[in-house]
Amino acid sequence: DAGITQSPRHKVTETGTPVTLRCHQTENHRYMYWYRQDPGHGLRLIHYSYGVKDTDKGEVSDGYSVSRSKTEDFLLTLESATSSQTSVYFCATMRGSDTQYFGPGTRLTVL
Amino acid sequence: TQLLEQSPQFLSIQEGENLTVYCNSSSVFSSLQWYRQEPGEGPVLLVTVVTGGEVKKLKRLTFQFGDARKDSSLHITAAQPGDTGLYLCAGAGNAGNMLTFGGGTRLMVKP
Numbered sequence: 001d002a003g004i005t006q007s008p009r010h011k012v013t014e015t016g017t018p019v020t021l022r023c024h025q026t027e028n029h030r031y032m033y034w035y036r037q038d039p040g041h042g043l044r045l046i047h048y049s050y051g052v053k054d055t056d057k058g059e060v061s062d063g064y065s066v067s068r069s070k071t072e073d074f075l076l077t078l079e080s081a082t083s084s085q086t087s088v089y090f091c092a093t094m095r096g097s098d099t100q101y102f103g104p105g106t107r108l109t110v111l
Numbered sequence: 112t113q114l115l116e117q118s119p120q121f122l123s124i125q126e127g128e129n130l131t132v133y134c135n136s137s138s139v140f141s142s143l144q145w146y147r148q149e150p151g152e153g154p155v156l157l158v159t160v161v162t163g164g165e166v167k168k169l170k171r172l173t174f175q176f177g178d179a180r181k182d183s184s185l186h187i188t189a190a191q192p193g194d195t196g197l198y199l200c201a202g203a204g205n206a207g208n209m210l211t212f213g214g215g216t217r218l219m220v221k222p
Contacts, residue, residue, distance in 0.1 A: 002155075031208050040120070042199060043154070043212040050208070070165075089155050094208060099144070102153030 006091050010075050012109045019078040021106050023073075023091030029101075031094040032074040034066060035057075036087040037105075043090065049074055061071035080109045114138070115141040115202055117213035124190055125221050132185040132198055132216045140202035143176055143183045144210070191221045 003026030035043040045058030046068040091103040114137045142161045147156035160176035167174045173186040201210040
């Protein structure tokens with residue numbers, strides 16, 4: 001358990017509105033990740049961070065941006081939400097290598 | 112791009128039965144992990160296998176890493192309703208800080 005919290009846990013929004021999801025960790029892990037989980041696709045990496053202000057794109061980064069201004073916080077922003085971004089979003093952290101610890105998830109619905 | 116394919120996608124069995132879940136790829140991974148996810152929660156690490164041919168046991172669960180480090184299996188003996196959940200395999204690349212997830216196997220064990 002890496003003391004990971006995600007907020008909000010549930011959100012319903014309308015197409016075209018901006019949305020920001022927050023991930024907060026208390027274990028000072030270096031790496032942080034944002035995934036989306038959809039039926040039949042498992043977990044797909046959106047963006048990740050390897051340090052403060054150091055981020056990179058993952059497999060499905062289009063339409064998403066991230067920021068990491070502090071070690072403990074990693075924000076995921078949907079600039080203009082679309083229905084295809086309806087999903088469950090998971091944040092994860094990793095201390096060294098291999099073992100990722102996951103947050104409880106945020107269920108986002110875009111109408 | 113490294114891909115991991117899990118089979119079967121769904122499995123519904125009676126309590127007491129045995130089952131095997133497979134995770135296959137054409138790529139070599141430095142290690143392979145198995146996670147279990149319950150509804151409304153994030154995935155939780157069960158085991159990491161690192162060496163080709165390695166076998167690890169966790170109570171009634173047996174994990175094996177293929178000799179070529181391209182595939183893995185999870186065998187559950189005498190399944191119980193508490194084993195119900197989504198099982199995910201994930202392969203780590205050489206750097207160790209990036210995981211590729213399989214699509215998952217959703218297991219239901221009926222009493």
